[in-house]
Amino acid sequence: MKLRTLQKLPALLAAAALALTAAPAAYAADISLKIDGASVKPAIAPIIDNGTTLVPLRFISENLGAEVSWDQASSKATIKSAGYTVVFAIGSKSYTVNGQSKTLLAAPQNVGGSTMVPIRAFAESIGAEVAYSSATHTASIDYFTTMDGTLKLTGSTTLQPIAQAAADKLAAINSGLSISVAGGGSGTGINDTIAGTNNLGMSSRELTAEESSQISPFAVASDGIAIITHPSNSVKSLTKAQAADIFLGKIKNWKDVGGANAPILVQTRETGSGTRSTLEEMLLAKESVVATATPHNSSQLIKQAVAKDVNAIGFDSIGFVDSSVSAVSLDGVAASAASVKSGSYAMGRSLFLLSKSAPTGNAAKFIDYLRTAGCQKDIVEKEGYISID
Amino acid sequence: MDSEAGRAAVSVRGFSAYYGGKEALRDVSLDVPENCVYALIGPSGCGKTTLLRSINRLNDFVPSFSREGEIYVGGTEVFSLSDRRGTERLRRGIGMVFQQPNPLPISVRGNMALPLAEHFRVPRAEMDARIVDRMKQGAIYDELKDKLRSSALALSGGQQQRLCIARALMLDPPLMLFDEPCSALDPIATYAIEDLLSSLKRDRTIVIVTHNMEQARRVADYTAFFYLGKLVEHGPTERIFSQPGSRLLSDYITGRV
Amino acid sequence: MAGASIVVIALIFVFVFYKAAPVIGASGVGLALSGGFDTQVSKAFYAPAGSPTPAFGMLGLIAGTALSCGISTLCASVMGIGAAVTVCEFCGRRGAAFFIAVVRLLAAIPSVVFGLIGLIVVVPLVERLFITVDMQIEYLDYFQMTGRNLLSSVVVLSFMIAPTVVSLSADAIAAVPDSLRETGYAFGMGHFRVIWKIVLPSARPGVIAGVLLGAGRGTGEAIAVSMVCGGIGVIPSAGFGLMNLLAPTLPLSAAIINKSEAMGSGHVAGALFSCAALLLVLGALFSLTARVVSRGFGPGGSGGGIKA
Numbered sequence: 001m002k003l004r005t006l007q008k009l010p011a012l013l014a015a016a017a018l019a020l021t022a023a024p025a026a027y028a029a030d031i032s033l034k035i036d037g038a039s040v041k042p043a044i045a046p047i048i049d050n051g052t053t054l055v056p057l058r059f060i061s062e063n064l065g066a067e068v069s070w071d072q073a074s075s076k077a078t079i080k081s082a083g084y085t086v087v088f089a090i091g092s093k094s095y096t097v098n099g100q101s102k103t104l105l106a107a108p109q110n111v112g113g114s115t116m117v118p119i120r121a122f123a124e125s126i127g128a129e130v131a132y133s134s135a136t137h138t139a140s141i142d143y144f145t146t147m148d149g150t151l152k153l154t155g156s157t158t159l160q161p162i163a164q165a166a167a168d169k170l171a172a173i174n175s176g177l178s179i180s181v182a183g184g185g186s187g188t189g190i191n192d193t194i195a196g197t198n199n200l201g202m203s204s205r206e207l208t209a210e211e212s213s214q215i216s217p218f219a220v221a222s223d224g225i226a227i228i229t230h231p232s233n234s235v236k237s238l239t240k241a242q243a244a245d246i247f248l249g250k251i252k253n254w255k256d257v258g259g260a261n262a263p264i265l266v267q268t269r270e271t272g273s274g275t276r277s278t279l280e281e282m283l284l285a286k287e288s289v290v291a292t293a294t295p296h297n298s299s300q301l302i303k304q305a306v307a308k309d310v311n312a313i314g315f316d317s318i319g320f321v322d323s324s325v326s327a328v329s330l331d332g333v334a335a336s337a338a339s340v341k342s343g344s345y346a347m348g349r350s351l352f353l354l355s356k357s358a359p360t361g362n363a364a365k366f367i368d369y370l371r372t373a374g375c376q377k378d379i380v381e382k383e384g385y386i387s388i389d
Numbered sequence: 390m391d392s393e394a395g396r397a398a399v400s401v402r403g404f405s406a407y408y409g410g411k412e413a414l415r416d417v418s419l420d421v422p423e424n425c426v427y428a429l430i431g432p433s434g435c436g437k438t439t440l441l442r443s444i445n446r447l448n449d450f451v452p453s454f455s456r457e458g459e460i461y462v463g464g465t466e467v468f469s470l471s472d473r474r475g476t477e478r479l480r481r482g483i484g485m486v487f488q489q490p491n492p493l494p495i496s497v498r499g500n501m502a503l504p505l506a507e508h509f510r511v512p513r514a515e516m517d518a519r520i521v522d523r524m525k526q527g528a529i530y531d532e533l534k535d536k537l538r539s540s541a542l543a544l545s546g547g548q549q550q551r552l553c554i555a556r557a558l559m560l561d562p563p564l565m566l567f568d569e570p571c572s573a574l575d576p577i578a579t580y581a582i583e584d585l586l587s588s589l590k591r592d593r594t595i596v597i598v599t600h601n602m603e604q605a606r607r608v609a610d611y612t613a614f615f616y617l618g619k620l621v622e623h624g625p626t627e628r629i630f631s632q633p634g635s636r637l638l639s640d641y642i643t644g645r646v
Numbered sequence: 647m648a649g650a651s652i653v654v655i656a657l658i659f660v661f662v663f664y665k666a667a668p669v670i671g672a673s674g675v676g677l678a679l680s681g682g683f684d685t686q687v688s689k690a691f692y693a694p695a696g697s698p699t700p701a702f703g704m705l706g707l708i709a710g711t712a713l714s715c716g717i718s719t720l721c722a723s724v725m726g727i728g729a730a731v732t733v734c735e736f737c738g739r740r741g742a743a744f745f746i747a748v749v750r751l752l753a754a755i756p757s758v759v760f761g762l763i764g765l766i767v768v769v770p771l772v773e774r775l776f777i778t779v780d781m782q783i784e785y786l787d788y789f790q791m792t793g794r795n796l797l798s799s800v801v802v803l804s805f806m807i808a809p810t811v812v813s814l815s816a817d818a819i820a821a822v823p824d825s826l827r828e829t830g831y832a833f834g835m836g837h838f839r840v841i842w843k844i845v846l847p848s849a850r851p852g853v854i855a856g857v858l859l860g861a862g863r864g865t866g867e868a869i870a871v872s873m874v875c876g877g878i879g880v881i882p883s884a885g886f887g888l889m890n891l892l893a894p895t896l897p898l899s900a901a902i903i904n905k906s907e908a909m910g911s912g913h914v915a916g917a918l919f920s921c922a923a924l925l926l927v928l929g930a931l932f933s934l935t936a937r938v939v940s941r942g943f944g945p946g947g948s949g950g951g952i953k954a
Contacts, residue, residue, distance in 0.1 A: 187907030194910070209694060211910055252786050263782040265790050270877070271688045271914075272907030288688045292790050294894065295684075295877040295904060308770075309792070311782070447828055473836065481834030491825045494848050503843065504833040553829075560833065 034140040035063045036173070044114045046139065052106040053132070053139055054116035057088070064143050065368030065375075066126060070115070077108070077115050082218055082355070082371075083364030084126040088117050097125040127364070144369050148176030151362040155189015155202030156274050157299045158317045159351045162221055163202055165379045166370050177362070183298060187272030190215070193354040199363045201354030204274030204317070217352035218359075220370040222386040224318040224340035225279055225347040226327035228303065230310040235259040237329040240346055244283050246313060249290025254311065266293035267305045267314035275299065278349045279315050319384035337386050351385070397461070398423045398564055398594035399444060404458035406439050408451065413439045416458070417620045419613055426586055426595045428609035428626065430602060432641065435615035437598045441566050443467075444596065445483040446476055462564060481508060484557030484565040488572050490549035492541035492556075497533055500541045500552060504559045519559065527555025528585050547578025554585060565589065567597040571604065583608050602642060606630050614638050659926060666923040669916035672699040677920060681705045681881045683896070687905050690913040702917045706879025708924070710895035713796060713882065714871065715864040718803035722864075723857050725804065726811025727846075730853075734819040735841055746816050753809035761870030764802035769793035769874055772801070776892055788886070789893045794876035796895040802870050807860035814859065818852020819845060851939055858936035865899065865928050872900035898925050 031046045031053060032039060042059040057077055061068045066081035075090040087096045093104045102125070108117045119139055123130045128143035147170060153163050160183050167179035184192075186203040193201030193215045207217055227243055229235065235257055238246070245251040246264055255261045268289040269276040280286055296302040299320045306314040307324040314325075318335050321327045327335040330346050339345035353367050369375055376387035397420035406414040414436040421427040429437035439448065446467055448454045459466045462479065470476050492500050501520040505511055511519070520537075524530035529551040533544070541552060550570060557565060567586075571579040586595060586608045599605050605612050606626060613623035614637075622629060622638050633639040663670075670677060680703030690700050733745045773793030782791045822845050830840035846853070876894020879901065886893065896904065898921040908914040 185907040187910050190910045208692070208910070210696075210912075253783065261783075262779055263786045263790075265782070265792060270904055270907050271684075271691050272905070272910065286692075288685065291685050292786070292788070292878065294790055294792065294794060297872075297904065297907070311779070445832060447831060450828070450831065477834040477836060479834075480832055483832070485829075485832035487825050487829065489823070489825055491823070491829050493826065493829075493844060494850070507833060507835055507839060507843065557832075 030137050032136070032138045034138055035060070036142055036145045037140075044111055044116070046119070047111065047116060049106045049109070052104075053119045054106060054109065055119045055122075055139070056111075057108070057115040057117045057122070059114075060119075060122065060141070062373045064123075064126065064128060064141070065371035067371070077117075079122075079126070081126050081364065082359045082367035083361075086122065086125050088115070088122075090115065095121070095125075144170060144365060145173050147174040147362055147365055149178075149362060151177070151179040151200070151366055152182075152198045153180065153189075153200045153202055153353075153366075154182045154184050154192045154198045155354070156186040156204040156351065157183040158186075158204040158223060158275060158319065159189075159202035159221070159353075161319065161383050162351070162370065162379055162385060163353075165383065166366065166375060169375075169379070170366070170369060179362075179366070185270070185272060185298065186274030186277075189354060193356050196356055199355075200359070200366060203352045203354055204349065205277040206350075207352075207354075215354050215356050216358070217354055218367045218371075219350040219388055220353050220367065221351045221376075221380040221388060222340065223349055223351055224335055224337070224345050224386065225275060225282070225315050225349065226318045226321045226335035227313065227315050227330065228306050228321060228325040228327055229313050230306060231323070231326045232310055233259065233326070235328065236326065237332060240283065240331050243328070243330060244285075247279070247284055247289050247293075247315075248287060249292065262311045265309055265312045266290055267302050267312050268293040268295050269299075269302055269315075270295045270297055274349075275315065275317060279347065282347045282349070317385075321384075337381070337384060341386050348386070350388075397421055398463065399427075399596065400461040401440070402459045402461070404440070404443070404456065404460060406436070406443060406448070406454070406456045409453040413618055414456075414615075415618050417615075418458075419620060419623050421594060421596055422611070423594050424590055424592070425610040426590050426597060426608050428605035428612045429596065429598045429615060430600065430605050430612055430641075431615035431621075433600065434617075436618040437613075437615045438568060440615075441568055441596060441598050444564075444566060445480050445485060446470075447480075447485070449476070481560055482562050482564065484554075484560065484562035486550070486554050486557055486565065486567045486570045488569045490546055490553055490573065492544070492549050492552055494540065494542050496538050497541050497544070497552060498537040500556050501559060504556060508560070523558040524552075524555045526558055526589070527551050528581065528588075529555050545578070547574050547581060550574060550578065550582060551585065554582070554589075558589075562593065564594050564596070567595065567599075569598055569600065571599075571601070579604070602630075614641065616641070662919055662922050662926055665919035666916060668699045669702055669913065669920045670923070673701040673703065673920075676701055676703050678708060678924075679703070679705055681879065683707055683879050683901065683917075687908055687914050687917065690917065691908045691911045693911065693913065697913075699913055699916065702920065704879070704898070704901075704921065704924070706881045707896055707898045707901050707921065709882055710796070710875070710879055711865060711897040711899070711925075711928070713890075714799040714803055714875070714895055714897050715861055717796075718800045718807055718864055719857060719861040721800065721804040722807035722811050722860055726808045726856070726860070727815050727853060729808075730812050730815035730819055731841055731846070734816055735837070735845070742816065742820065746813055749809045749812045749816075753813060757806060757867055757870040758873075760802055760806050761873035764798060764870060764874040768798045768801050772798045772892075781889075781892075785886075785889065785893075788883075789878065789880045790876070791889075791892050792876065792894075794874055794894060795892050796875070797891040798874040799871050799895055799897070800891075802874050803864045803867060806867060806870060807864050810860040810863055811853075811856045814856025815849065815853045818849035818856070821852070822848045854939045855936045858932050858939065862929055862932035862936070865897075865932065866925060868899035868903045871897055872903040875900050877904050 033046060042056045044056045046053050046055045058068050061079050066079050069078045077088045079086040085098055088108045090110055091107050093107045094101055095104055104118050104121050106118050108115055120130045123141045128141050129146055131140045160181060164181045167181050171177055171179055186205050189201035189203050190211055192198040235254060238257060242257050247266060252264055254264055296305055299316050302314045303316050303320055303325055306312045333339050333344050335345055340348040355363055359367055380387045399421040401417055401419050404414060404417045431437050442448045444460055467479055470479055502516055521530060571582050609626045612626045612629045614621045616637055622634050633642060682703050683706055686702050733742045770793055777791050785791045826844055826848055827840050830844040875896055877896055878894040879896035880893040882890040902918050902921050905918055
């Protein structure tokens with residue numbers, strides 16, 4: 001008996017604490033939650049306070065593709081989605097949406113380490129729709145299922161497969177929505193975004209100063225650049241210095257790096273390609289790839305060129321590497337998602353969606369969608385890229 | 390070859406011509422004496438042009454053409470020439486002037502030089518002298534002596550036709566064929582050509598196809614009248630026109646056919 | 647309608663030259679007389695915002711355009727005029743009509759298809775037939791010797807230009823009146839001599855118009871060439887001799903395609919508009935010449951026909 005009381009003690013203490021900090025709070029364990037039509041079960045169940053349903057902030061945010069940051073000193077939670085910045089403070093009924101102050105019916109509170117916020121106020125502040133069915137005690141948030149109209153993306157061929165997969169999924173759950181995803185390279189994506197001829201651009205490189213004064217980037221995945229050779233080339237690993245010298249044109253023969261007596265035919269992407277910019281920045285100390293290198297206009301074309309010539313060397317996103325080429329290990333580290341994520345691989349980079357103004361509507365939701373935990377796992381990682389977190 | 394054919398410039402013997410199954414000429418025989426103008430007249434489709442184009446074997450290029458009988462030119466039966474070279478040599482000795490003036494789209498001089506340059510290597514001075522001479526014979530030199538370098542296409546129709554005659558003279562053909570040479574020309578240009586014909590016949594034989602009877606009467610020494618592929622009547626022009634020997638010919642002369 | 651098209655054309659010229667003006671101004675005559683375009687594009691692309699317009703040198707691109715277009719026009723003319731003569735003079739009217747219809751279809755094939763065939767067939771073939779590993783090593787300091795080179799561009803372009811030459815030449819040859827041919831036969835000329843001395847000279851305006859329009863297409867052709875040209879504007883050097891044919895090239899039109907990814911930089915955009923400006927001038931020259939020539943020989947000429 002004593003023992004059982006002792007075991008229950010933490011729970012009792014917690015209940016007492018709750019009773020003190022959030023006096024009229026009541027558990028509402030029987031409230032179920034649906035996001036975009038799918039039932040979800042957060043670790044901390046929703047509660048009802050003063051007739052207002054409160055839900056765990058981080059859990060909902062992750063499902064809506066928003067990012068939560070917590071400031072311990074001020075007890076403030078900042079939620080950032082592509083289109084909105086929402087700030088809640090524990091115990092305060094006032095909150096801000098994109099800098100505008102608003103008032104809550106119930107103050108956010110901390111339950112077991114989770115920040116709980118009023119579901120309606122939060123969801124609507126980032127543009128989602130909320131419905132409550134008293135018959136089934138179900139609160140539904142609809143965000144990615146309420147899209148219609150069109151959305152046009154252009155740019156990086158590296159990012160294209162990810163965007164296409166997301167577009168397919170969104171189109172499947174929104175009958176009135178049509179999304180087109182076209183390539184063209186990062187340069188094209190950036191130019192189109194600046195010119196306003198797309199809704200979202202795709203870029204696999206950081207923006208230049210001139211560009212970032214006109215458009216904003218949103219990281220949706222990361223990626224590593226693999227150095228690729230023909231599968232039957234005997235050279236399977238290079239030091240970072242050797243690789244750099246090859247792409248700078250200082251090493252010209254495979255025999256100098258342990259291969260056959262044959263010319264090293266450097267394949268590169270055209271100027272403006274994000275992959276090339278990243279390679280030049282991360283491997284070549286911002287110097288340019290040797291001027292005699294054969295330039296290609298897409299990830300596919302450079303891979304094909306390498307796959308067809310036993311003496312060729314090129315580079316491509318890790319996501320693009322397949323059995324037609326072989327990825328050389330750098331300083332003994334194989335090019336893989338795992339090695340990029342762990343930081344041991346030398347050439348990793350972020351992939352961005354680009355928007356001309358602060359994204360709204362379909363564009364904002366598309367960015368948010370790619371950033372949801374589900375998409376990061378089911379699309380980004382599945383396509384061979386590296387998730388953001 | 391009989392003796393009469395030997396004296397004639399052109400001798401036609403029992404000549405019939407066909408285009409596919411269609412008969413164009415039936416059993417024509419006539420002799421063209423040397424150094425005269427011989428006119429072939431008759432309504433359209435009578436076969437006169439077929440006969441003319443058979444003399445230099447230009448009808449060879451009509452795929453459906455076939456014939457019976459013989460044509461002798463300067464004693465040689467033209468259809469006995471079986472090889473390409475022989476035919477080409479025959480044609481070289483027969484000048485031809487067509488209904489439409491047909492200078493090549495090059496300079497006047499280029500047109501004049503072409504026939505000779507095609508067969509002989511001629512020094513430039515000699516060529517120039519010959520061009521001047523033949524243009525004078527063709528009564529075109531005075532008009533064109535300053536335009537030798539300009540395009541032949543820039544000339545008037547009458548000038549073009551006289552240029553074509555002068556051009557045909559470059560090879561000194563003893564026989565010349567004229568296929569309605571004035572039908573595309575105005576009366577003044579026509580008279581100029583007719584004058585030319587009378588001066589040309591001094592050294593050569595001329596066979597001319599015309600449907601203009603007045604022209605035949607003015608220029609021809611002999612006339613042959615064709616109707617529906619048959620040679621109806623032939624003889625000295627004066628006799629043909631003053632005493633037509635057949636009803637058909639007199640009807641044609643008076644414009645009733 | 648005609649007025650509207652003149653206005654549109656004028657606007658295009660004004661727009662392109664307006665966009666090209668800063669680069670043309672900064673480069674001066676060096677634009678046409680110096681090389682290094684590829685590196686200059688790279689440098690300009692990474693130049694900090696607000697930096698002054700750099701100078702560009704397009705000699706390599708101009709040489710690429712002149713060589714690829716010139717040689718292929720020559721090949722296409724020989725092939726095209728030969729084919730037109732053969733078909734019109736030896737295949738009969740029905741055969742000629744059929745052949746020309748087929749050739750017109752060929753002219754309608756989109757250029758990207760030519761490019762694809764070039765990439766899949768011509769590039770490997772050229773590499774296998776003409777290039778050895780030793781040659782590659784020897785020339786690697788100057789350029790990469792692969793199947794993507796001037797020769798492949800010439801082959802692909804020749805096949806693209808030839809249909810234009812064939813169809814216009816065939817039209818012109820068919821329009822030569824039979825009486826002109828007969829004139830030649832009457833002089834005792836053989837068939838080949840008649841073709842050479844009479845048919846071709848008479849058809850010349852049409853044939854030349856076909857060649858010039860073909861050359862115009864060759865100059866402006868971008869997609870197909872960009873796929874097989876190698877992408878680098880190597881300036882031909884007398885020292886390389888015939889090896890120049892096996893060097894990569896980058897004609898002006900292909901440069902616009904290949905470098906368009908770097909257009910985010912205003913300077914690169916200006917440089918590409920300079921390429922466009924050069925192309926516009928070239929194109930205008932070709933079509934004007936074609937027009938003047940097809941009017942015929944000398945004053946009062948009537949397109950090669952006879953004056954009735």
